[in-house]
Structure formats: structure tokens, C-alpha cells
Amino acid sequence: MGVSGCGKSTIGKLLAQELDIPFFDGDDFHPESNIQKMSNGQALNDADRQGWLETLNDLAKQQLAKNSCVIVCSALKQKYRDTLSLNINAETNWVYLSGSFNQIFDRLNSREGHFMPSELLISQFETLEDPKDALKIDITLTPENIIRTIKSGLMNTSEFGLFGLGVMGKSLCRNLANNGFKISMFNRHVAGVEVDVAKNFKAEYSELSHAKAFDDIAAFVNSLQQPRRIMLMVNAGKTIDYVIEDLLPYLSENDIIIDGGNSNYKKTKERNTYLKTKGIHFIGTGVSGGEEGALKGPSIMPSGDKEAYKNVAQFLETISAKDKNGLPCCTYVGPEGSGQFIKMVHNGVEYVEMQLLAEVATILESLGQNPDDIANTLDSWKATANSYLLEITATIFRKKEGDDWLVNKILDKAGNKGTGNWTTIASAELGVPSTLIASALFSRYISFYKEERVQLNKNFENSNTSELNVTTNDILEAYQFARIINHYQGFKLISEASNKFEWHLNLSEIARIWTNGCIIRSTLMEDLVAVFKHTTNILTNPELINKVNNYKSSAKKVVSECILNDVTTPALAEAIQFLNGITTKYASANIIQAQRDYFGAHTYQRLDDDSGKSYHSNWN
Template sequence: MPSHDIAIIGLGVMGENLALNFERNGHSVCGFDLDENKRASFARRTEGKRAVTAGSLAELAGQLKLPRRILVMVPAGNAIDAVLADLRPLLAPGDVVIDGGNTLFTDTQRRMLALQGSGILYVGTGVSGGEEGALRGPALMPGGDAQAWPLIRPLLQSIAAKADDGQPCCEWMGPGGAGHFVKMVHNGIEYADMQTICEAYWLMRELLGMTPAEMSAVFAEWNRGELGSYLIAITADILARIDDESGLPLVDLILDTAEQKGTGKWASQAALDLGVTAPTIADAVFARTVSAVKEERIIAAQVLTGPAVRAAGERAAVVEQIRRALLAAKVCAYAQGFALLQAGDREHQWSLSLGSIASVWRAGCIIRARLLEDIRSAYAGDDVPANLLVAPHFAALMAGCQQDLREVVAEAARNGVAVPAFMSALSYYDGYRSARLPANLLQAQRDYFGAHKYQRIDRAGKFHTHWMA
């Protein structure tokens, strides 16, 4: 007789750990993977637990209570389509399929459209927290067919991380591709957050000559204050790690080329498509692409010149200035991410709750940070700010930190230290706070060569000038 609460297709690290999380929280699980070795590994890890391993999708479908609830944890793209094609004949109206991968939100919307009329309920769920989060409690961002939410809510909220107030970090995001869009924006912020932290580390190394151990102590101290976050905490751990073989700091032995899976690029592309200013997110992506051309950079280092590094000043004072600059840059990155959420919501009519999103991100996910409680508060009422920067708490925070960001960016420029995320965050802040920008000249240029017309400040309408007359 069908007896299992949920099935997981895809028994890689994330799928297997999510299965163990479900089982630990009182749910019986059926797992399947095309890879026989992964099925065997799953069987070993779940021995003696309320879990079984299916040998086929048909066997898996037969093991589940009705309506069936199936979580798909396979790589985004064609693999999802292949699983859906094989699953569809085995499912009945009312069954729920949940895509828990890093899927592009437009693909989720396409798959929902393809399932219309079948009665199968489709959900795209952002899952954040990595391997440990999957096992101990991730942040979950489900969206899609709203009829599915009552059927999966008890399951998902039971395994989700819990914030300090006890609330599960899992709430319904909205219809269509809302869940995967929110996760995409989360990852865009994540890219920017990681890059700004790396730039703070690099400034301490290049300008102050600090050792990894010294910087580890700084990050550990920062983690006890307003910068406290998962990424700051793991940075302290990374900088403290000594390589067993050489006795050297492990971070100094890691090649300076960063890889990416595409979600930061998608967030940047979405910002361009929606007309949202998100330069710090985009520059974090570009920082990874320039890191990837290592051989070119080695050659360029021998050809291109820059300034000689000069003394940066008293260490404690400069470290504090870097801390405050990092805080300002982080706020700008979050502001860009939430502006992107607002624009996506306007375009797709999802009715996203920005306060709820911030609440879900308070624990479990990669960008969890103390700042998120203040962000949740900023979006909690009916008077939603047009941009996070103008919310009273963050306007005051930026007033106290913006000069430090300026000084740090200036010092980096004087010494030839690349800090693209810090620089773009400062430009974003200054651009957004400027009541007037040089776009009047830009629009005149467009009218000059393309007759694109311009608006005037003294009368309504659009105008064209014959500039060469």
C-alpha cells in the first residue's frame, strides 16, 4: 500500500540531505536517482529510517500517499524537462511536483503552462543553505500553483530553518515563477555580498599587509556586531585554516579564479530587462569573469603599470573604515536586490511580500545576516519605501557610513587595488541620491544623431531640435 509522504528525485548531496531532513522531522521518504551508485548510497544512509529507495519512477509513484508530493532535485535545464516527461504519465490530477533546483524562473513559468489542463500542480521552490542547510534547515521560497501550498506547507515548513523568533524560513512567494525569481535575486545579492567581503579582505592584505590569521580575528570580531552574517562567519573560518601539508594559510594556496553557476548572471540580465539599476550585483559577476582569465592577467601584470602602494595609515583606524565601507556596500547590494524584486513583481503581478521575503532570508540561507531583521521591519508596514536606501533606518545608517566608503574607494584607487563592488556601490548611492544627473546631455546626444526627442523642464511634451542647422 502507498505509505510514503514525499518522494525525492535526484539523490545528490542536496537531495540526499533534504531526504534525511524530512525523515528526521517525521516524514517517510522515497528516493530515486538514475545513478545506481547514488541509489545505493541513499539506501545505506537511510538504513533503519523511514525511507525507501525506488528502482524506477513507476515504483516511486506507487509508493506515495495521494495526492503525491514529489520534490525534484536534479540539475536545472533539460534534466528537469526529462524528469517531467517521464513522470507525467504516472501522475494524477492533484499530485504536486516541486522543482527545488536553481531553475530560471521563466522555465518554471513555461513548465506550468505546459501542465495546464493536466491537474498536476507545479511548484518552483528556491532552496538556499547549501549542503549543511539542506540537512539542518534551509530557507525555502516556494511559488507556482497556489492550490499546492496547503498540500506541501506542513512538509516544507517542518524542515525549514527557524529564525530567532521561531518562525519557519519558508513562506509562499506567489504564482508562476515567483519562487525561483526570488531565489535568483537572493543569489544576485549573494554574489555582491561575497565580492564586497573579498574586497575588504584584499584591502587589508594589500594596503595593511595583514596576515590571514590577523584578518580572521578581524572578521570574527565583525561577526559579533552589525555585520554579523553567515558569510562573515565562514570568512573568519577560512582565513584561520592552515594547510596540513605545507603549514601555510590554506587561502594563500587557492588559485585566484572563481567559478559560477549562472544565477548571478541571470539576476543581472533580469535587472537589465526590467530597467533596474543593479551595478554591484553585475560587477560581482564581472569580478568572477575577470578572475577566470588568469593567464591573461599574469601577462598584463608585466605590461600594464599602476601606482606604487603607499602606507595607508594607522591599522586600527583603517580596519574600522573598511568595516564601515563594507557595511555601506552591503546595504547598497541589498537595496539593488529588493529593487529588482519590486520591479519583477510589477512586471509579473505576483504580489510579492518584501517583508515576508526578508523574514524567510533571516536564517538558513547563504545571505542570512543581522541586517535582514531591519530590512524585514522596513517592509513590514503599508508604507513600502521606493528603495531600501530611503527607509529611515538605512538612510541613517548610510549617512554614518557613506564617507567611509568614499575614503576606502579613494584609497583603493590611489593604490591601484581593484574594488569593483565597493566602487559601484558608491556610484549607485551617489546616483540615486542625485536630484539632477547629466542625462540631459545624454538625451540631447540621442536627439542629435537619432532624432529620439527629449523632454523639457519648462513645458510638457517631447521635442526635437535640428542641431546642425
């Protein structure tokens, strides 16, 4: 690209010959009306150029389907370049041939047979917007040196960089490489602890043969095409900030940092604001799927600068899982830290789904089922309540070590990495009753008090008679009931956050990208894609209303039997309590408000006065 007369055609032809790919001169695709206008000494306007630019964009797409090509075009404005690279941004490299007005004016005057007179050159310089993401080359260099500069600047650089080679980072690298992307990989060097991690990782997998491995930050950053695309897969928290500060000295304006860890959405917003002052784009991205998902296709939830996302969309959407229609389970979620927020809620919903399956297994065990029996029962539920977590739980119960099942040998302490805690805190801050997520979180906390549980078990009688009067179908329906309530609460939290922060999140699209690749993928989630096209509240959907009504009696029966027999089912029980609360027309909160007014003069409103006026009473 560059103004007319800068040498685009000459350099473009030489480069195409050097790379053995087709060459196209944009001037050859002007409609006759444009050529006539310029021949009459009139400058083209944006309307004149639009169709021409779209034609060149179609040409580029056609060539990319075969291999690649070199196209020369003035592309003076950023919006022209946006049109030219529409939907192929990540596969487009810009070379800007730069020179002074006098240099190029002299060249134009010496050129014969071209339809544009040199007098129009001034209008091109006035129109020209210097590109921020192009390889800029001085036209005073010889053509040979220009070609050499282009090849070293573009052809030997990587398209995408990944910083941090933990379990997820390694899997994402292999995923990117398997999809044909040229990548650079970085892992820190810690003497005696982490040495040659990237180099050794590259040697381990054949698909990484063309990847570049680094333990030096400067070399890693300089190996990337501009604008640089760097995805961070490091521990959330201060580590992210330290890494950003380490990278900044080597970055250029308009480079893009993607945080793919489980960062707190508030910190993502702060980092986004901070990096804007440095001219760097920041994209907070939720990634779900675990090690296998990261390798074969995760669910990806990017947010932040929408224009910057266009520059990384092809990479993230290509490596993501695909839904049942073949669309990527990756979509631009919204501004600020919204992607990290919905990943946080995803993990909260995940906590509950795991807790519900653990409770179900406990009930089945109380009915006398051994782990193989439990696995068989869960397998039989796949026809009506299938999910990834249901599948892996059935597999877990079949695993044996020696003569016993492995699950029986695992210490009953459940860990957590903080996202369930964050979700519970966010719910409290937003005033949203995500009671199931809190229950699942606190169940994990209770499990961690193993020694105290053993001690207190001796002090209190447990009637656990294992005489539960329930069937496996009762348990299935109770499980389905609680899962609907869990998904109601999770999406309610997302909806309330979207309203408060003005994120304008699309709940149907969020559900869609959670139908494959992620840990909470399920047939229920697939149903919610259509439900959320008509409502933001799944408990207003007629089909789900019928299911909840039909399943509730089984849920009450199962929970009641468990309480009578001292079988612990906090999440199943909370699902019933929550539905009772959210569907109670006149709640007991009037008593609480009266109490508050009594001891603290907090006032109250009256049912017989709809003006909103506050009242205070002398209660003595």
C-alpha cells in the same frame, strides 16, 4: 467519507481496531439543531454544517497531537473536506466509500434507529462532489477486503518523494526523515556510473531505515500516496523537462511536482502552464542553505498554485529553518515563477556579499595583515555587522595546510552556476539598475582570465605601494555602507518584478524567511523585516538613511586610497557611484538625450514643459 448509508461507520470502526487508534463517528458531533432538522425531513445547508465541520477539525488536531485517529463523516463537498483538513492537510488521508444510489437506498431502509430518513439520500447524492485526492473503494467489497485495500493503498505508501540524490537531494532526504516523514527516494541508474545510488544512500544513514529507495521511475511514483508530492532536485535547464516527461506517464490528476533547483523563473512559468494542461500542479521553489542548510533547515521560497502548496506546506515548513520567533523560514511567495525569481535575486545579492568580503580581505592584506589577522578582524566585526558569510570567511582564513594558510594555495579563478548572470539579465530586462550584482558577476568573469591577467601584469605598472591610509574601522564602515546599497538594489529588483508581473510579493516576509537557513542571512536582514513593513524602499528609512550618511565618508576614503594604490575594489567603488547617481537631483542624462536626438531624432522632453510632450531639434 461518503453519503449516508455507504458503510462509513462499520468500516471506520474496523479500521480503527486494526490500527489500534481511536474511532469517532462524525454524526455523534452534530448539534441538536442539526439532528432536529434532519429528523423533520429537512436537508442541512452549508451554514448548518460549518460549526460541525470545525468541531471535527479541532477533534482531528487534538488526536494528531497524541497519535492519530479514524473519523467518519459524509464530507460531501470539497469545501467541507477543506474545512475538515484545515492546517492538517498533509496528515490527512481520505477514503471514499463509493456505491450506487440504489445500493445505498436499500441499506438505509434496512437500518434502524437512525435520525436521517432514506428520502434525504437523493439530496446527498446531488450534493456529493467526488474527491480527486481520495482512495476510492467500491462498497460491494467485503469489509475485510475494504480494510485490506485501505491498508495497502494508504498505510504502505510514502508521504513525499524526492527525485535526484545529489548533495542537496541527499541532505533534504535526511532532513525529511529526521522529521518523521515517510519518504521515497529516487536516483537514476546509469550502468557503471550511477548504480544503486538510492539503495546505498539508504544503507548509509540510520534515519533512512524506513525510507524507500528506487532507481525505477514507475515503482517510485507508485510508492507514493495520492495526490503524489514529488520534489525534483536535479540540474536546472533541459534536465528538468526530461524528468517531467519521464514522470508524466505514471502521474495522476492533481499530483504535485516541486522543482527545488535553481531554475530560471521564466521556465518555471512555462512548465506551470504546460502541466496545468495535464492536470498536474507545479510549484517552483527556491531553496537556499547549501548542504548543511538542506540537512539542518534551509530557507525555502515556494511559488505557483496556492491551493497545491497547502498540500505540501507541512513538509516544506517543517524541514525549513526557523526564525527568531520560531516561525518557519518558508512561506508561499506568490504565483508563477516568483519563488524562483526571488531565489535568483538572493543569489545575486549573495554574489555581491561574497565579492565585498573578498575586497575587504584584499584591503586588509594590503595593510599587512596575514590570514589569521584578517580572521581576527572579521571576528571583531560580528558585534555590528554579522552574517553567515562573514562567519565562514573568518573560518576560511584560519584554515591551514602544513605551514601555510590554505586560502593562499587556492587558484584565483571564481566559478559561477549562472544565477548571477540571470539576475543581471533580469535587471536589464526590467530596467532596474542592479549595478553591484553586475559588478560582482563581471569580477568573477575577470578572474577567469588568469593567463591574460598574468601576461598583462607584466605590461602595466602597478603602484600597489601598500601605503593605504585607512583604519580597520574605516574599512568596516565602507563594508557596511556597500551592504546597505546591495540590499537596496536586490529588494528593488524584487519590488519592480512584483509590480510588473502583478505578483504582489511581501518584501517583509521575504526578508523574514532570509533571516535563517539561507546563505545571505545576517543581522541586517533581520532589521529589514521591520523596515519593509513600512516601505518598499529601504533608503527612505530614517535609521538606514543615518547609517548611509555616517558610513559614506569612510567608504569614499577607503575607495580613494584603494584607487591611488591600485587595489582592486569594484563593488565598494560601485556602491558609492550608485548612491551618487540615485541621489543626484539633476543628472547628466540630458546630454545623452540630446546626443540621441542629434544622431537619431529620438526626441526629448523639456524641463519647462511638464505636459510630457516630445521635442526634436535641428542641432546644426
